[in-house]
Amino acid sequence: MISVQEALSLVVSHKKDLSIETVDLLQSYKRILAQPVKADRDFPPFHRVTMDGIAINSTAFEQGQRSFTIEAIQPAGSPQIQLQSAQNCIEVMTGAMLPVNTNAVIRYEDLTIENQVATINLDTVTTYQNVHLQGTDEKAGNVLVQAGEQITPAIIAIMASVGLAEVQVYRLPKVAVCSTGDELVTVTEQPQAHQIRQSNSYMLLAALKQEGILANSYYLPDEPNAMIAQLLSMLQQYDVLLFSGAVSKGKFDFLPQVLQQLGMQTIFHSIAQKPGKPLLFGKFNTGAVVFGCPGNPVSTWVCYQLYFRTWLYVSLQQKPKPVIATLTKDIVFKPALTQHVLVKLKQVDEKLMAEPVDTSTSGDMVNLMQAEGFISLPAEQTHFSAGSLFPVLLFDN
Numbered sequence: 001m002i003s004v005q006e007a008l009s010l011v012v013s014h015k016k017d018l019s020i021e022t023v024d025l026l027q028s029y030k031r032i033l034a035q036p037v038k039a040d041r042d043f044p045p046f047h048r049v050t051m052d053g054i055a056i057n058s059t060a061f062e063q064g065q066r067s068f069t070i071e072a073i074q075p076a077g078s079p080q081i082q083l084q085s086a087q088n089c090i091e092v093m094t095g096a097m098l099p100v101n102t103n104a105v106i107r108y109e110d111l112t113i114e115n116q117v118a119t120i121n122l123d124t125v126t127t128y129q130n131v132h133l134q135g136t137d138e139k140a141g142n143v144l145v146q147a148g149e150q151i152t153p154a155i156i157a158i159m160a161s162v163g164l165a166e167v168q169v170y171r172l173p174k175v176a177v178c179s180t181g182d183e184l185v186t187v188t189e190q191p192q193a194h195q196i197r198q199s200n201s202y203m204l205l206a207a208l209k210q211e212g213i214l215a216n217s218y219y220l221p222d223e224p225n226a227m228i229a230q231l232l233s234m235l236q237q238y239d240v241l242l243f244s245g246a247v248s249k250g251k252f253d254f255l256p257q258v259l260q261q262l263g264m265q266t267i268f269h270s271i272a273q274k275p276g277k278p279l280l281f282g283k284f285n286t287g288a289v290v291f292g293c294p295g296n297p298v299s300t301w302v303c304y305q306l307y308f309r310t311w312l313y314v315s316l317q318q319k320p321k322p323v324i325a326t327l328t329k330d331i332v333f334k335p336a337l338t339q340h341v342l343v344k345l346k347q348v349d350e351k352l353m354a355e356p357v358d359t360s361t362s363g364d365m366v367n368l369m370q371a372e373g374f375i376s377l378p379a380e381q382t383h384f385s386a387g388s389l390f391p392v393l394l395f396d397n
């Protein structure tokens with residue numbers, strides 16, 4: 001049996017080089033950016049008025065002048081105009097260019113306007129007050145977003161503002177999610193006493209959606225010939241086959257042998273870890289990789305999060321953001337296995353605390369709901385004390 005570290009390096013070494021494709025700006029949401037996004041102009045591109053009011057030349061105010069005749073109006077969306085006399089002012093609107101020869105904006109709330117004369121009811125006016133100065137956020141030519149970032153609404157806004165109507169992103173892998181087992185019925189069916197409704201593929205499909213991947217869903221019964229017929233059609237279409245169930249030692253756990261019969265090379269089958277010991281990882285010469293997650297829901301979830309997401313992230317050249325947290329209680333775990341412990345996170349003063357979530361078994365999907373991530377306690381150690389620091393693999397469940 002291989003260690004978690006060995007398994008992860010094998011998964012990484014079988015990453016897929018995903019090509020780059022061009023998609024419409026809005027379609028790029030949640031995809032991984034494959035190009036840097038550069039500022040085509042300064043941010044902001046001009047001295048931008050940030051309050052509705054008047055623009056003056058502050059020298060006149062410093063010399064004691066308080067009342068200013070309104071010369072003109074500068075709306076947002078109009079070319080920049082010029083203050084003709086430093087003793088006058090121009091009405092300016094939020095989003096407008098600051099008029100030439102002005103250097104301060106006074107809000108309407110701080111003015112009295114009568115007969116086209118604005119009187120300032122303030123004791124002080126500072127240079128460039130209520131003005132967002134050109135280039136203070138970014139300079140033209142600078143990289144605003146690096147390649148490798150997952151595209152968020154804020155990144156979409158940045159790309160729109162620099163005129164990127166089409167965006168280069170990494171192609172997403174085509175994924176098939178497949179549940180197995182004669183005990184499974186669909187969500188709409190009333191299960192008999194010996195049956196359960198299948199839930200793992202819904203969980204995986206939803207998790208894949210978080211990565212922007214719209215996967216297709218399949219089902220295999222516990223019968224090798226029926227499995228082969230279904231798998232043959234799936235093999236041609238997908239980059240990843242993500243199974244749950246049928247990978248352990250049971251008389252009806254046919255998946256490993258059926259996949260091998262179809263030409264899959266087994267890269268590993270079982271890892272020194274709990275949960276998720278029977279995980280199967282293999283590859284077809286079509287390039288398709290197989291993750292055969294153990295059927296218990298928490299095992300499926302942990303294997304998906306740790307191994308599939310690692311594969312996905314290296315394939316997409318995406319870097320996960322590490323989080324370190326402090327274990328809140330002592331744990332003793334004697335088997336020579338890495339134990340993945342589901343945790344909730346809470347902030348206590350400066351410290352991020354990882355509190356283990358009570359789960360009875362890896363079949364306990366109800367308590368999985370409480371967890372925000374897991375920590376992996378190394379196999380070589382048996383006692384883990386409260387106060388120790390661990391990296392947390394965060395997930396959104």
Ligand SMILES: Nc1nc2c(c(=O)[nH]1)N[C@H]1C(S)=C(S)[C@@H](COP(=O)(O)OP(=O)(O)OC[C@H]3O[C@@H](n4cnc5c(N)ncnc54)[C@H](O)[C@@H]3O)O[C@H]1N2
Pocket residue numbers: 179180181183184196197198199200201244245246247248249250253275276277278293294295296297299362363
């Ligand atoms: N003799 C041994 N037995 C088992 C071992 C072992 O090492 N030796 N490993 C155990 C571990 S650990 C796990 S985890 C499970 C993995 O089993 P399989 O991958 O073969 O999965 P199944 O037998 O098909 O199902 C296990 C469990 O999960 C439920 N299940 C399966 N699919 C779904 C689904 N789509 N939605 C909801 N629940 C699902 C299934 O009904 C079973 O209860 O094996 C242990 N046995």
Ligand code: MOO
Pocket residue numbers: 273274275276277278294296299361362363
């Ligand atoms: O993956 Mo199994 O928990 O260790 O049920």
Ligand SMILES: [Mg+2]
Pocket residue numbers: 245246247248249250253
């Ligand atoms: Mg089984």
